[in-house]
Amino acid sequence: MDQRRLRCKELEEKVMSAEEAAQFIKPGMTVGTSGFTPAGYPKAVPLELAKRAENGEELKLTIMTGASVGPEIDARLAESGAMVRRYPYQTNGTSRKKINEGSVKYVDMHLSHSSQQIKAGFLGPVHVAIIEAVAITKDGGIVPSTSVGNSNIYVEKAEKVIVEINTSQPLELEGTHDIYDIPLPPHRKPIPLTKVDQRIGVPYIPCDPDKIVAIVETDITDKSRPVAPIDEISEKMAKNLIEFLSNEVKENRLPENLLPLQSGVGSVANAVLAGLANSPFEHLTVFSEVLQDSVFSLIDCGKVDFASGTSITLSPEKLETFPEDIKRFKDKIILRPQEISNNPGLARRLGVIAMNTALEVDIYGNVNSTHVSGTRMMNGIGGSGDFTRGGYLSIFTTASTAKGGAVSSIVPMVSHIDHTEHDTMVIVTEQGVADLRGLDPVERAECLIEKCAHPDYKDQLRGYLEEALQHKGKHTPHNLEKALSWYTRLAETGTMKES
Amino acid sequence: MDQRRLRCKELEEKVMSAEEAAQFIKPGMTVGTSGFTPAGYPKAVPLELAKRAENGEELKLTIMTGASVGPEIDARLAESGAMVRRYPYQTNGTSRKKINEGSVKYVDMHLSHSSQQIKAGFLGPVHVAIIEAVAITKDGGIVPSTSVGNSNIYVEKAEKVIVEINTSQPLELEGTHDIYDIPLPPHRKPIPLTKVDQRIGVPYIPCDPDKIVAIVETDITDKSRPVAPIDEISEKMAKNLIEFLSNEVKENRLPENLLPLQSGVGSVANAVLAGLANSPFEHLTVFSEVLQDSVFSLIDCGKVDFASGTSITLSPEKLETFPEDIKRFKDKIILRPQEISNNPGLARRLGVIAMNTALEVDIYGNVNSTHVSGTRMMNGIGGSGDFTRGGYLSIFTTASTAKGGAVSSIVPMVSHIDHTEHDTMVIVTEQGVADLRGLDPVERAECLIEKCAHPDYKDQLRGYLEEALQHKGKHTPHNLEKALSWYTRLAETGTMKES
Numbered sequence: 001m002d003q004r005r006l007r008c009k010e011l012e013e014k015v016m017s018a019e020e021a022a023q024f025i026k027p028g029m030t031v032g033t034s035g036f037t038p039a040g041y042p043k044a045v046p047l048e049l050a051k052r053a054e055n056g057e058e059l060k061l062t063i064m065t066g067a068s069v070g071p072e073i074d075a076r077l078a079e080s081g082a083m084v085r086r087y088p089y090q091t092n093g094t095s096r097k098k099i100n101e102g103s104v105k106y107v108d109m110h111l112s113h114s115s116q117q118i119k120a121g122f123l124g125p126v127h128v129a130i131i132e133a134v135a136i137t138k139d140g141g142i143v144p145s146t147s148v149g150n151s152n153i154y155v156e157k158a159e160k161v162i163v164e165i166n167t168s169q170p171l172e173l174e175g176t177h178d179i180y181d182i183p184l185p186p187h188r189k190p191i192p193l194t195k196v197d198q199r200i201g202v203p204y205i206p207c208d209p210d211k212i213v214a215i216v217e218t219d220i221t222d223k224s225r226p227v228a229p230i231d232e233i234s235e236k237m238a239k240n241l242i243e244f245l246s247n248e249v250k251e252n253r254l255p256e257n258l259l260p261l262q263s264g265v266g267s268v269a270n271a272v273l274a275g276l277a278n279s280p281f282e283h284l285t286v287f288s289e290v291l292q293d294s295v296f297s298l299i300d301c302g303k304v305d306f307a308s309g310t311s312i313t314l315s316p317e318k319l320e321t322f323p324e325d326i327k328r329f330k331d332k333i334i335l336r337p338q339e340i341s342n343n344p345g346l347a348r349r350l351g352v353i354a355m356n357t358a359l360e361v362d363i364y365g366n367v368n369s370t371h372v373s374g375t376r377m378m379n380g381i382g383g384s385g386d387f388t389r390g391g392y393l394s395i396f397t398t399a400s401t402a403k404g405g406a407v408s409s410i411v412p413m414v415s416h417i418d419h420t421e422h423d424t425m426v427i428v429t430e431q432g433v434a435d436l437r438g439l440d441p442v443e444r445a446e447c448l449i450e451k452c453a454h455p456d457y458k459d460q461l462r463g464y465l466e467e468a469l470q471h472k473g474k475h476t477p478h479n480l481e482k483a484l485s486w487y488t489r490l491a492e493t494g495t496m497k498e499s
Numbered sequence: 500m501d502q503r504r505l506r507c508k509e510l511e512e513k514v515m516s517a518e519e520a521a522q523f524i525k526p527g528m529t530v531g532t533s534g535f536t537p538a539g540y541p542k543a544v545p546l547e548l549a550k551r552a553e554n555g556e557e558l559k560l561t562i563m564t565g566a567s568v569g570p571e572i573d574a575r576l577a578e579s580g581a582m583v584r585r586y587p588y589q590t591n592g593t594s595r596k597k598i599n600e601g602s603v604k605y606v607d608m609h610l611s612h613s614s615q616q617i618k619a620g621f622l623g624p625v626h627v628a629i630i631e632a633v634a635i636t637k638d639g640g641i642v643p644s645t646s647v648g649n650s651n652i653y654v655e656k657a658e659k660v661i662v663e664i665n666t667s668q669p670l671e672l673e674g675t676h677d678i679y680d681i682p683l684p685p686h687r688k689p690i691p692l693t694k695v696d697q698r699i700g701v702p703y704i705p706c707d708p709d710k711i712v713a714i715v716e717t718d719i720t721d722k723s724r725p726v727a728p729i730d731e732i733s734e735k736m737a738k739n740l741i742e743f744l745s746n747e748v749k750e751n752r753l754p755e756n757l758l759p760l761q762s763g764v765g766s767v768a769n770a771v772l773a774g775l776a777n778s779p780f781e782h783l784t785v786f787s788e789v790l791q792d793s794v795f796s797l798i799d800c801g802k803v804d805f806a807s808g809t810s811i812t813l814s815p816e817k818l819e820t821f822p823e824d825i826k827r828f829k830d831k832i833i834l835r836p837q838e839i840s841n842n843p844g845l846a847r848r849l850g851v852i853a854m855n856t857a858l859e860v861d862i863y864g865n866v867n868s869t870h871v872s873g874t875r876m877m878n879g880i881g882g883s884g885d886f887t888r889g890g891y892l893s894i895f896t897t898a899s900t901a902k903g904g905a906v907s908s909i910v911p912m913v914s915h916i917d918h919t920e921h922d923t924m925v926i927v928t929e930q931g932v933a934d935l936r937g938l939d940p941v942e943r944a945e946c947l948i949e950k951c952a953h954p955d956y957k958d959q960l961r962g963y964l965e966e967a968l969q970h971k972g973k974h975t976p977h978n979l980e981k982a983l984s985w986y987t988r989l990a991e992t993g994t995m996k997e998s
Contacts, residue, residue: 389884473875480983
């Protein structure tokens with residue numbers, strides 16, 4: 001193997017094929033992998049595990065990651081039946097199907113909680129860690145690739161460590177990572193981070209070389225996904241959100257260069273970040289999980305000074321020039337463990353502006369981020385709760401309708417709650433902005449209906465509120481017989497609209 | 500006035516009657532007061548405001564506090580119509596009635612969020628602060644009485660400050676407070692606190708003497724409430740909880756002296772703390788909001804080494820000997836601003852064991868802490884969210900039934916959610932302990948039904964789950980037509996039991 005990639009002499013004898021390395025993983029084990037979004041996750045060894053399962057071996061593995069990973073894990077291991085339990089996040093179509101059939105047990109966690117719960121042993125032992133790396137240092141330190149996620153936790157916690165050295169990942173990534181370990185209580189000290197661009201750790205994951213049982217070379221690329229073009233609705237939402245932020249600056253509730261931005265993944269997030277390129281804001285910073293195309297564009301156009309995250313996930317187009325581009329971006333980005341990138345205490349200290357996507361919002365400001373009609377898992381809560389609860393401002397975006405207008409994203413009572421009324425400050429749709437700060441439940445309902453609901457649903461929502469106000473309990477008025485009727489109507493008639 | 504109480508010469512001319520001081524408060528103003536539980540809140544000036552409202556003046560005040568306060572504010576100002584809006588917590592019967600009638604607008608907030616949102620101006624200006632104190636230092640520093648709450652925020656933010664020097668509060672309280680200011684982002688540094696007993700601030704609220712417009716002397720006592728005797732159900736819950744903690748120590752997931760304890764207010768909390776007196780645990784510490792009788796008993800019996808909170812609220816019995824007792828407890832307790840006592844980042848750093856009370860829990864682990872049948876406000880979320888989300892362990896206690904068995908506290912879907920499935924680790928009833936860590940929704944449901952539900956409701960809950968599993972979406976199975984039917988049945992038939 002290339003000596004620039006494997007610098008630890010004593011580990012040379014551990015180099016083996018993916019098939020051999022996969023033999024360390026036995027049925028019933030818990031495997032912790034690198035990866036956060038389809039970036040920096042191991043590919044070669046998981047593919048071998050899938051093959052074993054496809055050949056009839058009953059692997060029944062528990063898979064823990066940073067967040068979502070690529071299809072080599074969440075499609076192949078789910079489809080083959082190798083994976084029976086999954087923590088703490090996923091976005092893959094195949095794993096989603098298995099989860100909603102009930103054949104994969106999925107535990108949807110705050111991503112910053114996953115780190116400490118794994119470390120504390122709340123989720124049981126981690127038998128083997130599989131970590132994608134660009135290099136191993138001479139002391140056995142693992143230099144991650146395009147994400148950090150929970151890799152440092154798995155390396156520490158696992159009995160055995162398998163490293164996939166991926167030669168498709170540029171070695172120039174070395175130096176972008178900042179690994180800082182948080183011990184368990186009662187041994188915790190203040191995390192010294194006070195600025196987005198501050199380095200507080202080391203650029204590799206420290207690892208006792210004796211723990212590394214296998215090193216596998218591979219060149220399978222991150223399975224990046226194209227960025228959806230920005231549609232008219234997303235553009236309107238972005239415009240509304242940026243107007244809101246501008247007004248906060250005008251009212252002296254935000255500094256002129258705002259505060260560190262966190263943004264979820266997806267087309268609205270992309271539209272918002274694209275909108276910032278044409279905004280008057282300058283010297284912006286990003287303190288987020290995932291650094292996508294738009295963040296790099298904002299750095300290139302001089303709007304963003306620095307971006308901190310735990311993962312770089314690029315479109316296929318951007319991925320192509322990444323080995324060259326990383327040289328330019330290297331001193332403008334940091335990748336941190338998700339226990340740091342998603343730390344609610346740091347989000348609060350830095351004063352993050354949290355911008356995340358809601359599936360639906362109810363008139364009292366409760367947000368459903370995860371469950372379609374209350375029962376079917378879409379992706380998971382991811383880091384949205386970490387940033388929403390900890391941030392200075394919490395903003396949720398959603399188009400006011402879905403399914404061609406058959407579904408209203410503003411409903412009387414959401415079918416599942418991920419973010420409560422106590423945590424959601426501002427809701428943005430293409431219709432407008434509902435600033436819920438300081439409003440009581442009935443005021444919130446009036447504001448959300450007037451500012452955010454689609455005109456097709458306003459009367460129906462007003463009707464619900466008026467009727468609910470006739471019932472006992474006028475603080476958060478509800479008619480519990482009808483509160484969830486919009487979903488049953490949708491299931492029966494194909495639309496939430498009253499006939 | 501006693502020169503030991505008022506040490507700032509230039510402020511002597513500001514001494515006046517409560518009636519005169521109340522004149523600084525004009526209709527439509529926002530008033531920020533001291534107080535957290537019926538402890539350390541101003542009494543004399545609010546009573547004058549109530550009189551004015553009773554005499555027909557339309558005051559329409561917004562009242563912001565630390566948390567709940569005594570009847571001089573939440574009963575008299577609500578009843579008289581002087582108060583039309585209330586932040587961020589209350590527990591009073593009269594204000595509750597007004598809130599549920601819709602005549603007082605109540606915004607129920609995470610108590611640690613209230614501090615920063617007020618400071619950031621998210622809730623508008625604060626015109627006048629009224630702070631109860633035991634003394635004013637020679638530089639105008641305000642020495643709080645039995646609570647700190649948001650007093651430091653109101654003193655900083657308000658245009659004018661009224662101080663009530665309460666001679667019924669022992670001057671010996673001076674030195675128990677530790678006031679530490681957190682600036683707004685982007686100016687925040689790490690809060691240096693790493694141990695429960697650590698002092699990081701000053702023992703008074705710094706205040707420019709020019710800002711103090713009135714000083715009122717009063718001797719109206721804190722309206723403390725008797726502690727309910729511990730019943731059999733609470734005792735069983737406490738026993739179950741302590742067994743759970745003992746097992747965590749055995750499994751090496753907790754140190755032998757546990758981690759700092761946070762406990763909500765009420766009879767179960769009291770039973771748990773009383774149970775600790777007879778437990779094998781030693782050298783315990785408390786990092787909580789409210790220090791009640793039981794905390795002082797645990798200090799006296801040598802079980803608790805140190806307790807940090809933002810308020811001391813005692814039974815009438817304990818209050819009587821408090822001026823003498825405080826001398827003994829003074830070096831074993833600290834009262835901090837609620838932005839520190841309730842800081843989720845500190846709860847996480849210290850590894851707090853959060854123990855709070857649920858009104859009801861659903862089979863998937865979502866907790867309702869606030870709304871009876873989804874619409875009627877009981878008290879509010881208080882600090883439970885701060886500690887639950889930030890803590891190392893999050894535990895909720897509830898009796899398995901209420902209303903003589905007519906209400907099951909374990910239901911298919913809670914009618915309001917304050918703590919989501921992502922945040923609740925352990926549920927304790929008198930029936931047993933459901934350890935939900937690492938379980939997927941269906942496993943959680945099975946565990947909660949078997950371990951925590953009352954035998955009278957187990958079959959009914961199992962029936963709901965089985966039927967829900969026949970529906971689409973087997974990750975979090977629900978039958979949305981029946982999910983809330985337990986409440987409508989209760990309203991119609993007087994019981995949640997199926998006939």
